[in-house]
Amino acid sequence: MPIKIESETIGMLLTDVSRLLRGAFDRKVNAMDLGITPGEARTLIQVALTEGIKQAEIATRMGIEPMTLSAYLDRLEGLGLVARVPDPADRRAKNVVITDSADPLLTELMAGLREMINAYTAGLDEAERELLCGNLRILRDNLRRLDPCLAGKETGKEKGPAQ
Structure with missing residues (x-):
């Protein structure tokens, strides 16, 4: 008889929530019609949170390949939203700034x-959200x-909440 794996563990729940939030984020960014892709939006947020760190560190934080990040940054830089400055x-x-x-x-x-997160955390009061x-921290x-x-690799000293 095949082994039954528990689906309500912390790891499984975090994996499900992360996957669902990523999809919701992508749909929200697309629906907002901001002129940037969801990947570029994630990059822009990460640059804003970690202002002035190296490109390679941003790629590591985002869990993407440096070449993928470079493409996002090229587009964001072309739009005048970020700048690459010498370290x-x-x-x-x-x-990147x-x-x-x-x-x-x-x-x-x-x-x-x-707005999106408020909808998805409905049913949790302010104290429960803080908890x-x-x-999660x-x-x-x-x-x-x-x-x-x-x-x-990471300090945990971001400037604000992430999505």
Whole structure:
């Protein structure tokens, strides 16, 4: 008889929620008709959260290949939303920053995403939302601390909430 795997574990639930949220994010960004793709929107958010870090670090944080990120950045840079600037500590590296031109788009994007998250967290009051965020931070920090592949790669000191 085949083994029965439990589907309501923390790992399985997080995987399902992550997959569902990613699809919802993609649909929301497409519906907002902002002139950027969902991948470019994720990139723009990541650059805004981690202002001034190297392209390779952004790719790692996003879990995508550097070449994929480069294509997103090329498009965002062409739209005047981000700029690549020399890294003061490493003349071969480029850091990515948000331009002032991105502010209206980011404001609209984040308002749409807040609306989406509010709909998906309906039924949770403010205290329950804070508890959920706090517990997810603990899980994230434990993963970063205990996974040797992640050690030292991320600080967890983002400037604000992610989608």
